Amino acid sequence: MKYIYKSLEFSQQNLGLLLLFIIINSIPLTVTTGESTHNQDFVINSILSLITNIISLFLISGAYSIIWNKFKNNPVNFSLLIPESKKYFCNFLGVSIAIAILGFLMIVVCNLFYKYFFYQNVEAVTSYTTEQAISIVRISFFLVLAIFCYAIPYLYVKKINSKRAFLSAPKILIKYMNQSIPIIILLIINWLIIFSLPYSHSSSWDITTLVQIIIYYIQFHIFVATCQILNELDISNL
Numbered sequence: 001m002k003y004i005y006k007s008l009e010f011s012q013q014n015l016g017l018l019l020l021f022i023i024i025n026s027i028p029l030t031v032t033t034g035e036s037t038h039n040q041d042f043v044i045n046s047i048l049s050l051i052t053n054i055i056s057l058f059l060i061s062g063a064y065s066i067i068w069n070k071f072k073n074n075p076v077n078f079s080l081l082i083p084e085s086k087k088y089f090c091n092f093l094g095v096s097i098a099i100a101i102l103g104f105l106m107i108v109v110c111n112l113f114y115k116y117f118f119y120q121n122v123e124a125v126t127s128y129t130t131e132q133a134i135s136i137v138r139i140s141f142f143l144v145l146a147i148f149c150y151a152i153p154y155l156y157v158k159k160i161n162s163k164r165a166f167l168s169a170p171k172i173l174i175k176y177m178n179q180s181i182p183i184i185i186l187l188i189i190n191w192l193i194i195f196s197l198p199y200s201h202s203s204s205w206d207i208t209t210l211v212q213i214i215i216y217y218i219q220f221h222i223f224v225a226t227c228q229i230l231n232e233l234d235i236s237n238l
Contacts, residue, residue: 002051003182003225010224017070018080018220021063025216027056029209053097058085061092067220068227088155094162095151099144106140127236137193142191147173149183158235172235179233183226190218 028049061188062085069076114136151169153188173180193215 001182004186004221006228007221007224011220015068016078017063017067018217020081021060021067021220022060022213022216023055024063025219026209026212027059028053029212057093057096058089058127061085061088064088064092064223066151067224068153071224071227089154091162091165092152095148095166096104096156097168098162099148099151102140103144104193106144107137110136110140110143138191138194142194143216144188146184146187149173149180149226150221153223153230157227157230167234172230172233174231176233179229184226186218186222190215190222193218209235211227214221 059081062083065088066076066078066080070203114132125209148166148169150167150172154165154169154172155162158165193211194212
């Protein structure tokens with residue numbers, strides 16, 4: 001658990017960096033909230049959402065680099081956000097897309113599994129509820145994120161490309177399962193909080209925003225703790 005303690009201490013000493021990380025992650029959420037209060041065209045909303053998500057991912061890729069370099073006491077400041085984003089964005093995007101694709105495939109698998117064991121009567125499949133469907137999505141992405149929890153941190157700790165980071169991540173998790181327990185704990189906490197999010201879009205936006213901020217806070221610590229573990233492991237042969 002030392003990795004979590006060090007991460008908590010680091011965040012307390014670098015509140016500005018933590019706040020930057022949360023703000024960058026919240027960009028798409030802010031735009032979505034704004035869209036919900038205006039009757040705009042669907043196409044315009046979709047384009048705006050895509051642009052803001054790409055901008056957010058671009059800035060996050062640089063923020064991760066600053067966070068890890070700051071943790072290692074390397075000279076770094078917020079002005080390097082854009083240069084660092086340019087350096088890591090392509091690999092970061094590659095890993096993110098691969099994880100997203102596997103997430104959707106996992107949704108299909110979990111959906112088929114759920115139907116087979118709980119809805120063997122074909123007519124009963126139509127009785128799916130929104131809550132059940134969203135639960136399947138959340139469980140599916142949790143499994144994928146857990147399996148590939150080392151993929152993104154691997155980019156920054158070992159300075160490798162997206163393909164190797166993505167393919168090596170499950171191997172690292174399996175080989176170093178004991179060392180990975182703190183990360184699994186944080187992922188479970190993060191998943192439980194995500195599960196607490198209301199299903200209805202009509203729910204109070206301030207509650208949803210607060211929960212999202214807590215999720216980003218935990219994700220900050222997941223990244224820092226995972227980087228620490230990777231930094232201590234000999235994974236050159238993976």
